[in-house]
Amino acid sequence: MKSFLSIFLFFFIANTFAQEQFVVYFNSDKFELTKSENKKLNEWMNLHIKDKIVAINGYTDEDGTSGYNDTLSKKRVNYVFDIIKEKVPFREDFESRSYGENFNQSKNKAENRKVTIYYIEEKDLARENEILGIKEEIVVAVDSTSEVIEETISDDAPLEERIAKTKEGKTLILKDINFYHNTFGVMSESRPTLYDLVYIMGTNPRLVIQVQGHVCCNTDVTDSRSIMLSRERAKAVKLFLVAKGIPAARVSFQGFGSSMPLYPIPEQNEEERIANRRVEILIVKK
Known part of the structure; x- marks a missing residue:
């Protein structure tokens, strides 16, 4: 038998204990810290050089468009990360999140323009897996050549983890990607997943993907309209990534119409x- 640690941090920020937080605040529309906040951050670093950072989250107030705020919150995360990346240890499965204005905001706008660092103190590091809810799993060898059963990837795991665990040549579903009815217009509720994908591709420059579009409800798998719609939806995802700085050569797209349903057509209910x-992505290269 062989054992390994699952890296899925199940609701680790909201539900774990003995995990500490440190917050720095920003001026409106700025992603650089003021002198006083920068001093506060440096003082914190000097006191925590033996602790371990789990995550860094960025936030903004509601002023400005959602897209602008998503970008601003990510810039704030990157700014803080660049200052502390070589001064305080990080977990290997460290995560960063950029929430824009999409979180439970304070009525005081100044309190919403922030970056929060989540970390574990040195005295608790012996229990860090327990604190983060990381459970040991067992992988059983299936024959004498030590081949192991392929690890199951939870659909509820963060996208970054799902991509990391998906092998080249395999596909995974992009959750919560929705389009306006019979169009390739991406709905605003899809933005968090798309920005997650932008971040993942930006931090993994070797990653090459193909975006694959699928539609429902059409028994004629040769219908050109369905194929074109699925293709344009996949293309819309690529264009979003390219617009955010991902090289076009790393993203291709393809539409399959209704030829590859997960459930038989006609479907029995709205869930099917x-x-x-x-929308799925094929991992072409990692």
Whole structure:
């Protein structure tokens, strides 16, 4: 038998204990710290050089467009990360999140323009896996050549983890990617997943993907309109990534219409239709 540690941090920020937080604040529309906040951050670093950082989250107030705030919150995360990356240890499965204005905001706008660092103190590092809810799993060898059963990837795991665990040549579903009815217009609720994908591709420059579009409800798999719609939806995802700085050569796209349903067509209910009407990514190269 062989054992390994699952890196899935199940609701680690909200639900774990003995995990500490440190917050720095920003002026409106700025991603650089003021002198006083920068001093506060440096003082914190000097006191915590033997602790371990788990995550860094960025936030903004509601002023400005959602897209602008998503970008601003990410810049704030990157600014703080660049200052502390070689001064305080990070977990190997460290995560960063950029929430823009999409979080439970304070009525005081100044309190919303922030970056929060989540970390574990040196005295608790012996228990860090327990604190983060990381459980030991067992992988059983299936024959004498030590081949092991392929690890199951939870659909509820963060996208970054799902991509990390997906092998080249395999596909995974991009959750919560939705389009306006019978169009390739991406709905605003898709933005968090798309920005997650931008971040993942930006921090993994070797990653090459193909975006694959699928539609539901059409028994004629040769219908050119369905194929074109699925292709344009996949293309819309690529264009979003390219617009955010991802090289076009690292993202291709393809539409399969209704030829590859997860559930038989006609579907029996809306849940099956939603499952068939999906966007997937093929991991071409890692």
